[in-house]
Structures are given as C-alpha cells and as structure tokens.
Amino acid sequence: MSVWIxxxxxxxxxxxTGREGSFHTRQMIEYGTxxxxxxxxxxxxxxxxxxxxxxxxxxxxxxxxxxxxSVIYVPPAMAAGAIEEAADAGIPLVVCITEGVPVLDMTLVxxxxxxxxxxxxxxxxxxxxxxGQAKVGIIPGSICQPGPVGLVSRxxxxxxxxxxxxxxxxxxxxxxxxxxxDPIVGTDFIDxxxxxxxxxxxxxxxxxxxxxxxxxxxxxxYITQHVKKPVVGFVAGQTAPKGRRMGHAGAIISxxxxxxxxxxxxxxAAGIGIMKRPVDVVALLRTRMT
Amino acid sequence: MNLHxxxxxxxxxxxxxxLSDGDVAxxxxxxxxxxxxxxxxxxxxxxxxxxxxxxAGGVKLAGTPxxxxxxxxxxxxxxxxxxxxxxxxxxxxxxxxxxSYVGLILDRATQKPVFMVSxxxxxxxxxxxxxxxxxxxxxxVDPRYGLLPHQALQLALALYRDWAQARAxxxxxxxxxxxxxxxxxxxxxxxxxxxxxxxxVLALDAKIVIDDNELDRRPDLAVLRDESAEEPSEVAARRAxxxxxxxxxxVGCVVNGAGLAMATMDLVKYYGGDPANFLDIGGSSNPxxxxxxxxxxxxxxxxxVILFNIFGGITRTDDVANGIVTAxxxxxxxxxxxxxxxxxxxxxxxxxxxxxxxxxxxDMDAAVSKAVALAKAAA
Numbered sequence: 001m002s003v004w005i006x007x008x009x010x011x012x013x014x015x016x017t018g019r020e021g022s023f024h025t026r027q028m029i030e031y032g033t034x035x036x037x038x039x040x041x042x043x044x045x046x047x048x049x050x051x052x053x054x055x056x057x058x059x060x061x062x063x064x065x066x067x068x069x070s071v072i073y074v075p076p077a078m079a080a081g082a083i084e085e086a087a088d089a090g091i092p093l094v095v096c097i098t099e100g101v102p103v104l105d106m107t108l109v110x111x112x113x114x115x116x117x118x119x120x121x122x123x124x125x126x127x128x129x130x131x132g133q134a135k136v137g138i139i140p141g142s143i144c145q146p147g148p149v150g151l152v153s154r155x156x157x158x159x160x161x162x163x164x165x166x167x168x169x170x171x172x173x174x175x176x177x178x179x180x181x182d183p184i185v186g187t188d189f190i191d192x193x194x195x196x197x198x199x200x201x202x203x204x205x206x207x208x209x210x211x212x213x214x215x216x217x218x219x220x221x222y223i224t225q226h227v228k229k230p231v232v233g234f235v236a237g238q239t240a241p242k243g244r245r246m247g248h249a250g251a252i253i254s255x256x257x258x259x260x261x262x263x264x265x266x267x268x269a270a271g272i273g274i275m276k277r278p279v280d281v282v283a284l285l286r287t288r289m290t
Numbered sequence: 291m292n293l294h295x296x297x298x299x300x301x302x303x304x305x306x307x308x309l310s311d312g313d314v315a316x317x318x319x320x321x322x323x324x325x326x327x328x329x330x331x332x333x334x335x336x337x338x339x340x341x342x343x344x345x346a347g348g349v350k351l352a353g354t355p356x357x358x359x360x361x362x363x364x365x366x367x368x369x370x371x372x373x374x375x376x377x378x379x380x381x382x383x384x385x386x387x388x389x390s391y392v393g394l395i396l397d398r399a400t401q402k403p404v405f406m407v408s409x410x411x412x413x414x415x416x417x418x419x420x421x422x423x424x425x426x427x428x429x430x431v432d433p434r435y436g437l438l439p440h441q442a443l444q445l446a447l448a449l450y451r452d453w454a455q456a457r458a459x460x461x462x463x464x465x466x467x468x469x470x471x472x473x474x475x476x477x478x479x480x481x482x483x484x485x486x487x488x489x490x491v492l493a494l495d496a497k498i499v500i501d502d503n504e505l506d507r508r509p510d511l512a513v514l515r516d517e518s519a520e521e522p523s524e525v526a527a528r529r530a531x532x533x534x535x536x537x538x539x540x541v542g543c544v545v546n547g548a549g550l551a552m553a554t555m556d557l558v559k560y561y562g563g564d565p566a567n568f569l570d571i572g573g574s575s576n577p578x579x580x581x582x583x584x585x586x587x588x589x590x591x592x593x594x595v596i597l598f599n600i601f602g603g604i605t606r607t608d609d610v611a612n613g614i615v616t617a618x619x620x621x622x623x624x625x626x627x628x629x630x631x632x633x634x635x636x637x638x639x640x641x642x643x644x645x646x647x648x649x650x651x652x653d654m655d656a657a658v659s660k661a662v663a664l665a666k667a668a669a
Contacts, residue, residue, distance in 0.1 A: 100503045102501055102507070104396070104474055107403065140604070155548065155553075156550075157545075157601045158550040160601050160603045164601070184398065210552065236550075238552075239552075239556050239565060241535060241537055241568075
C-alpha cells in the first residue's frame with residue numbers, strides 16, 4: 001500500500017519535450033515509474049527517447065495508453081489550461097510542478113476540477129514519491145527508501161533535507177508528498193493526513209510547514225480529532241522578517257499573522273512532536289514509534 | 291508587488307471610484323503647485339512601501355502651499371522602515387463624517403476573492419477585527435460569476451443605512467472587484483472609505499498588491515514597479531533571478547530553495563547567530579547565480595561569514611562548487627566561507643573545492659554552528 005501513486009500508476013507527462021519535462025521524465029523512468037505517454041501539442045506521433053509515445057492532447061494519450069495520472073511541466077501561463085485539459089481527459093490525479101502560476105488562474109481551476117472529481121497536487125510543488133514503486137515530479141529518488149514514515153511538506157529542498165535525515169537513520173518512507181507553497185494549492189495538509197491515516201503502510205507522519213496562512217493550525221486541529229498515528233512537525237521561518245507588510249486584509253481574513261510561533265503552539269496543543277531543527281526528526285520518531 | 295498609494299489611486303480612478311483630487315510630487319516645488327491648485331488645507335503623504343507612515347512622521351497637514359512645500363522637503367528623502375521616500379502625494383484634507391473599511395483579498399482558505407467590509411474603518415481596523423470580529427462582514431465571490439448584485443447590496447448595507455450612500459457603495463464594490471480581477475491583484479483595499487459632511491462617499495487611501503506571478507504576462511503592470519523605492523541589494527538580486535531579503539545579522543546565507551533557506555536561517559538563530567539575509571538561488575545549477583549571490587552578500591559590510599547550504603536534488607552540487615571557485619577568482623572574498631553540500635554529485639563537488647584549498651562539509655548542523663562561531667569570533 002501507499003498513498004495515491006505506486007506500481008499501478010500509469011503516468012502521462014504534459015510538456016514532455018520541454019527542458020524540464022524531458023530531464024525529469026528521464027529521471028522518473030530511471031526510478032522505475034511507468035511513464036506511458038507524453039503530451040506536447042504539435043509533436044504528436046513522435047517517440048520520446050524511442051520509448052514513450054508523444055501525443056497532441058491528453059485525451060489522445062489517455063485513449064491510447066490508459067494513463068491514470070498526469071504530471072505537468074509546462075510554462076506558468078499555460079499551467080491552468082494543462083490542468084483543465086487533464087481533468088477533461090478523465091485523469092483522476094494531476095500533479096502540477098510548474099512554479100509561478102498566477103493565483104487568479106487557480107481560483108478558476110479549483111471549481112473546474114472539483115466538478116470533475118479530480119485531485120490536484122500543486123502547483124509549485126516537487127510532486128510525490130512512493131519509494132521503490134514510483135515517483136511523479138522532481139523529488140530525487142536516490143535519497144528515499146521504502147519504509148513506514150509518511151511525509152507531507154509545503155517545501156521542496158527542505159523536504160529533501162528531512163528525507164535525507166530519515167533515510168540516513170533507517171527510517172524509510174511510505175510516500176512523500178510535496179503539496180507546494182502557493183496561496184492556492186489543490187491538496188492541503190489535511191487531505192494528505194487523512195490519506196496517511198487510512199494507509200496501512202504508514203505508521204508515523206512527518207509534517208513540514210512554513211510561515212504564512214493557517215494551513216498548519218487547521219492540520220493540527222484535524223490531527224487532534226482524527227489522527228491516532230504519531231506525528232512530528234517542523235515550521236520553517238521562525239527568523240523570517242516580519243516584513244514591510246502593507247494593508248490589513250491578510251491579518252483580518254485569517255485572524256492570524258501566520259507566524260512560526262503560532263503554528264508551533266498549535267502543534268504542541270495537538271500533541272505533535274516539535275522539531276526545533278530538521279535533524280530532530282530522528283530522535284522524535286525513535287521515541288514515538290515503538 | 292506592492293503599488294504606491296498614488297499608483298493604486300490611478301487604478302481606482304480609472305475604474306470610476308470617487309477619490310479626492312490631488313497628485314504626486316517628487317519635489318517641494320511640485321508639491322506647492324499641487325497644493326495651490328487643489329486649494330485649502332492639504333495632506334502631504336510619503337509614498338513608500340511600508341505601513342505606519344503616519345506614526346513615522348511621513349504624513350503631514352499643510353494649511354498653505356508654502357507649508358506643503360516645507361513638509362514635502364522634510365518628507366522627501368526621509369527613511370521609513372529602511373526605505374527612502376522619493377515621492378509624496380498631495381491631496382486635499384477631507385472633512386470626514388464616517389470612516390469605513392473595504393478590503394478584497396485572495397483568500398487561501400476559501401480559494402476565492404473575499405470581500406471584507408466594516409463601518410468601523412481607519413487605522414485601527416486590525417484591532418476592530420481582533421476584538422469585535424462581528425463588526426467585519428466577509429463575503430466570498432465565486433470568480434466564475436463575479437460579484438452578484440445582491441452580494442454588492444449586502445456589502446453596501448453593512449456600511450450605510452442611507453440609501454443614496456448605499457447605492458454609491460454598491461457601485462464602488464463592483465468597481466473595486468473589477469480593478470482586482472483586471473489587474474491580477476492579491477489585495478485591493480480602501481481604508482478609509484469615508485462619507486463627508488455633505489453626504490458623499492469618497493475613497494481616501496488605497497493599497498494594492500499585485501500577484502508577482504502576473505508580471506510576466508502583464509508588462510503593463512510590470513512597469514509600475516518602482517525600483518528606486520526598494521532596497522538596492524534586493525533589486526540587484528531580482529535582476530540576477532535570485533530571491534533575496536536583507537536582514538540585520540552578520541551570517542550571510544546562500545541556500546537553494548525557500549523552505550531550506552528559512553530553515554537554515556532558523557538554525558543560525560538556534561546556534562546563537564543572526565542571519566544577514568534570506569537568499570534562495572533556486573533550483574537551477576547555473577554557476578552565474580552563485581557568482582551573483584556572492585557579489586550581493588559581500589557588498590554588505592556587516593557580513594562576517596558566508597554560509598552555503600546546498601541540498602543537491604535537481605541542483606548539481608558540483609555546479610555550485612564551480613560557481614564558488616569562479617566567484618573567488620573574479621573577486622576577493624574577505625570573510626570566511628563555510629560550505630555545506632550534500633546530494634547530487636557531491637563527491638565531485640568536494641574534489642573541486644579541495645583542489646583550490648577550500649573545505650566542504652556534509653552535515654547541516656555542523657556547518658551552521660561553525661559559521662556562527664566564526665561570525666562571533668570576527669564580531
């Protein structure tokens with residue numbers, strides 16, 4: 001078992017012939033991911049590296065290959081359209097790696113995919129990996145190993161740092177999910193926590209948050225009510241400058257300044273193990289996983 | 291991207307929102323001319339990307355054009371929260387009967403534009419929201435349908451019981467929503483929206499923040515960026531495609547990825563040091579980025595040590611090592627450099643650095659505590 005991706009994943013890569021898309025497609029294939037198709041409008045009929053058929057549209061790719069998951073590496077201005085295309089082609093899981101997607105675009109994407117029952121991960125995220133089975137996105141496979149720890153994070157390289165600590169100390173991972181750091185993302189902490197909670201292969205959960213917003217506080221509340229597995233957590237940005245903030249709306253809407261202190265306090269109240277440093281993940285899991 | 295008040299006013303005015311007269315001035319003479327044209331008592335307001343301008347002495351009343359010039363000469367060139375004031379806005383001092391707050395923000399939780407309005411507007415609006423949240427009316431707008439007539443009415447009636455004023459407010463809500471959507475805003479705020487003794491409704495101050503992700507496809511908005519109003523090192527960093535925020539400490543940090551960069555700064559603090567900056571060189575492996583990063587950091591005389599923390603996933607650590615070597619050949623770095631590299635091609639990276647007599651470490655905590663110790667020894 002694992003969360004959302006695994007050996008059953010049949011992946012289509014949107015933007016497969018681009019610089020990022022082609023590089024990471026090679027990495028995903030090398031890791032053992034079943035990449036069944038690529039999409040680049042105008043390049044239909046070609047083969048990517050002689051092994052992956054390229055189509056003009058996602059619908060053609062799905063019809064020909066039975067793809068059930070999509071990963072998107074297109075430029076920011078085209079990302080919203082790529083997500084909507086994947087949704088209309090019947091892909092149930094869409095992972096958008098693209099950074100810099102205008103947030104107003106995402107306000108229109110979210111109801112569109114909700115009506116079609118699609119799960120979106122990202123945008124501006126590193127994707128996800130189920131070690132030993134499949135990786136969708138850009139998380140380096142070499143730092144992961146199969147095991148019982150589920151990891152969910154808003155960051156990219158900080159995720160790798162924590163995974164590196166886990167693997168180096170004998171804690172393998174069930175699935176690692178990078179949900180992305182943008183204001184509007186398709187999948188939040190609570191979605192991933194619920195999946196880890198239901199996944200028999202996941203015995204403990206590591207949650208990596210950042211300053212801004214209230215997603216960590218809401219996740220802590222969810223953990224208090226629903227999650228029985230041990231959870232440890234970190235929030236990056238304790239020393240971030242308060243900034244030259246203008247306007248009042250941000251503070252009014254959330255009733256929170258989104259500081260690391262507030263988030264750690266919520267973690268503490270929910271009984272989550274507090275990582276003061278990334279390296280603390282190891283000692284905390286040792287005491288909590290018995 | 292934050293807009294200045296005068297730029298925000300221009301966008302609101304173009305949409306038809308009623309604003310006081312007035313204009314922006316870069317010299318005392320210009321301020322005097324505007325004050326003479328609008329007549330009566332005016333307010334001279336610093337145009338700077340910082341809150342709390344009034345408390346910092348950047349907002350002053352002037353009874354005569356000469357006084358407006360005098361205030362302008364004091365405010366122009368002053369520093370508010372580290373930022374230099376290059377322009378002032380000169381507007382007539384309005385007579386105010388009531389003050390309301392109207393804000394429109396892209397809300398993470400509802401994933402929609404959300405209006406927030408209150409008839410208790412003014413500078414203490416955050417306190418109002420914290421202590422008496424029932425005084426704030428919130429309304430999420432479905433962007434597929436836009437602001438519906440009954441929604442605009444509901445917002446207007448939360449501010450005014452007078453029907454003429456409510457009708458004026460309905461129009462302002464629709465116009466503000468239009469400004470927000472047409473300009474890729476993440477925030478558009480009128481505070482205060484006032485009524486004057488004669489009963490008319492007027493926007494007195496406006497703040498607009500544009501989503502940075504819009505700027506590539508919207509050159510018309512990108513030109514509104516005022517680099518003269520920003521920290522020069524942050525401007526240089528943006529031109530080099532680096533994300534940089536200057537801080538007050540002495541440990542210069544070069545990190546790949548925003549989350550790891552923040553975690554590195556936190557760790558510097560954990561070991562008793564103070565970070566000099568936030569700097570994210572991003573995911574690419576271009577050695578030029580490392581050269582530019584070092585140039586920007588070493589320009590700050592307070593920096594006593596430079597700490598690299600690179601986790602090689604997509605970033606190749608040997609490219610970063612080459613960047614460090616190239617940079618130190620191009621110019622002299624007079625402070626110690628502590629390098630932590632791990633991940634993709636790390637063996638090659640260690641060899642490259644060793645060949646020029648530089649040492650690298652692979653443990654993040656060891657590198658950070660070493661950098662903090664060096665900074666303390668040099669301070």
